[in-house]
Amino acid sequence: MSQQSSPCVPGLFTEEGGARVLGNRCVTCNTPYFPKASACHNPRCTESKMEDAAFGGKGVIWSYSVADFPPPPPHKFDKPFKPYVIGVIDMENGLRIVGQLVDPLEKVQVGAKVELVIAPVYHEDDKAYTSWKFKLV
Amino acid sequence: MQEVAVLGVGVHRFGKTGDDIVGTKSVTQLCRHAVDMALKDAGVSWSQIGAVTAASSRFSGGKGWGLNGNDVVEDMGSTGIPVYNMSAGCAAGGNAFNVGYSMVAGGIYDMVLVVGGEVMPKGMIQTSGLEDPNDPEFLRQRCVGMPGPSFWSTLARRRMFDYGTTEEQYAKVVVKARKISVHNPFARFQKEVSLAEVLASPYVSNPLRLFEICPVSNGAAAVVICSKEKARQFSANPVMVATSAVATVDFSDALPRGLSGPVPAGPSFHTESKAVVLKAFEQAGIGPKDVSFTELQDNCCFYELAYPEEWGLCAPGEAERLLDAGEYAPTGRMPINPSGGFVSFGEATTAMGVWQIAELTWQLRGQSGGRQVPGAKVGLCQTNGLGGNATAAILKR
Numbered sequence: 001m002s003q004q005s006s007p008c009v010p011g012l013f014t015e016e017g018g019a020r021v022l023g024n025r026c027v028t029c030n031t032p033y034f035p036k037a038s039a040c041h042n043p044r045c046t047e048s049k050m051e052d053a054a055f056g057g058k059g060v061i062w063s064y065s066v067a068d069f070p071p072p073p074p075h076k077f078d079k080p081f082k083p084y085v086i087g088v089i090d091m092e093n094g095l096r097i098v099g100q101l102v103d104p105l106e107k108v109q110v111g112a113k114v115e116l117v118i119a120p121v122y123h124e125d126d127k128a129y130t131s132w133k134f135k136l137v
Numbered sequence: 138m139q140e141v142a143v144l145g146v147g148v149h150r151f152g153k154t155g156d157d158i159v160g161t162k163s164v165t166q167l168c169r170h171a172v173d174m175a176l177k178d179a180g181v182s183w184s185q186i187g188a189v190t191a192a193s194s195r196f197s198g199g200k201g202w203g204l205n206g207n208d209v210v211e212d213m214g215s216t217g218i219p220v221y222n223m224s225a226g227c228a229a230g231g232n233a234f235n236v237g238y239s240m241v242a243g244g245i246y247d248m249v250l251v252v253g254g255e256v257m258p259k260g261m262i263q264t265s266g267l268e269d270p271n272d273p274e275f276l277r278q279r280c281v282g283m284p285g286p287s288f289w290s291t292l293a294r295r296r297m298f299d300y301g302t303t304e305e306q307y308a309k310v311v312v313k314a315r316k317i318s319v320h321n322p323f324a325r326f327q328k329e330v331s332l333a334e335v336l337a338s339p340y341v342s343n344p345l346r347l348f349e350i351c352p353v354s355n356g357a358a359a360v361v362i363c364s365k366e367k368a369r370q371f372s373a374n375p376v377m378v379a380t381s382a383v384a385t386v387d388f389s390d391a392l393p394r395g396l397s398g399p400v401p402a403g404p405s406f407h408t409e410s411k412a413v414v415l416k417a418f419e420q421a422g423i424g425p426k427d428v429s430f431t432e433l434q435d436n437c438c439f440y441e442l443a444y445p446e447e448w449g450l451c452a453p454g455e456a457e458r459l460l461d462a463g464e465y466a467p468t469g470r471m472p473i474n475p476s477g478g479f480v481s482f483g484e485a486t487t488a489m490g491v492w493q494i495a496e497l498t499w500q501l502r503g504q505s506g507g508r509q510v511p512g513a514k515v516g517l518c519q520t521n522g523l524g525g526n527a528t529a530a531i532l533k534r
């Protein structure tokens with residue numbers, strides 16, 4: 001796609017230096033957060049100390065589902081609607097995160113390895129709006 | 138602490154806006170029907186009610202943001218009694234029951250009316266619709282596009298991986314539920330469905346199909362509770378509340394409720410539901426083996442298989458075998474949702490936790506007709522709702 005692209009919500013992820021989502025991490029208890037948490041939510045953590053962190057790289061599919069029908073607004077999608085797979089990914093960086101898979105249902109399995117990518121979710125006014133997604137590796 | 142009795146219960150049959158059951162009735166009209174029925178069942182008059190605990194939601198209610206309780210009191214007659222409006226998503230009815238129970242047990246009021254009712258918007262339950270990047274639900278919809286049922290289908294898919302559960306076994310849960318629904322005059326659906334019909338219904342979110350996910354409904358339920366001492370004036374042998382409990386999610390909960398969370402060290406399940414049921418067992422001094430039957434929140438068929446295992450009613454991975462052997466039926470060894478469950482009623486969110494109390498009461502009185510659990514002595518019910526809320530109650534005879 002040679003057209004312009006822009007994040008569907010700004011400030012949540014980046015492609016610079018590799019595809020990553022932007023969150024933070026409590027350095028006391030090592031709990032990762034995405035999106036950023038203003039304080040650590042771990043009740044057993046002794047002191048909330050938040051530091052910005054970017055999360056990318058690889059993970060495995062914990063489970064997945066399919067959007068067989070278009071979700072209601074505020075979701076936006078390209079017409080005609082094409083069902084897509086939504087993965088719940090256990091990443092090596094310690095985050096369990098949800099995201100669309102770019103691969104078709106037939107190829108997706110629990111336990112399969114994936115990596116985080118930035119890819120379009122919908123198009124509007126000749127522009128691609130992107131989000132974080134996952135791709136089988 | 139006072140012992141608490143369930144004196145009377147009432148339910149408006151569940152339906153869908155515009156049908157022959159609920160038509161265009163407002164939530165206040167639905168609640169009126171349930172309250173009148175509960176008062177009559179209890180043998181008390183409206184003026185004897187000392188307080189109302191109501192399950193409120195953002196979906197319906199006349200005085201703004203879902204003030205069902207105030208609408209009901211105005212409609213019944215403004216006696217000036219306190220109204221407590223509880224908001225806890227689909228767990229609100231259970232929360233309202235817990236608050237009513239706690240106040241009667243604590244000796245604050247002699248007699249409390251607990252009420253929940255709903256007129257639901259059409260289609261999938263959706264978010265506020267506001268485009269606020271600080272709202273995680275907005276981000277989940279805009280960035281991922283995760284329709285409500287896909288949370289459930291993610292859990293259902295994982296169970297297929299963990300235990301080898303098949304799509305046919307999920308469908309059998311629904312066949313079992315709808316077989317019972319024929320005997321429940323309050324259920325929205327009162328017709329059996331065949332395995333082939335369930336499996337022929339379209340995927341809403343693969344692996345879950347249309348007939349396997351409970352739709353939204355309109356309906357209402359009300360119960361009158363009072364101290365044991367007070368109950369003696371009305372009934373020689375009332376159904377007693379063994380306990381009522383409320384819990385919320387634990388930090389270790391790793392279900393995909395938001396965009397992300399830390400990868401858990403152990404297995405993943407509904408921590409709020411497990412915690413609340415175990416708390417109820419502990420408070421009541423009642424164990425899973427003592428439970429005659431269970432009414433649990435089956436937003437989809439997955440829960441009827443997973444929850445009994447998570448709570449110790451049966452062993453992990455054993456649910457499918459028990460279902461196949463007929464043990465889930467009202468006449469089985471582990472009756473699950475002898476009401477027909479959410480899948481036969483549809484979900485009228487705030488009514489559910491109150492409706493479960495009514496179902497438990499009828500079972501324990503032996504008034505459940507064709508869906509009766511023979512010799513039912515102890516009933517367990519559970520709800521969970523948006524925000525990580527869960528409630529449980531145990532009733533006994």
Ligand SMILES: [Zn+2]
Pocket residue numbers: 026027028029030031040041042045046047048049
């Ligand atoms: Zn911490």
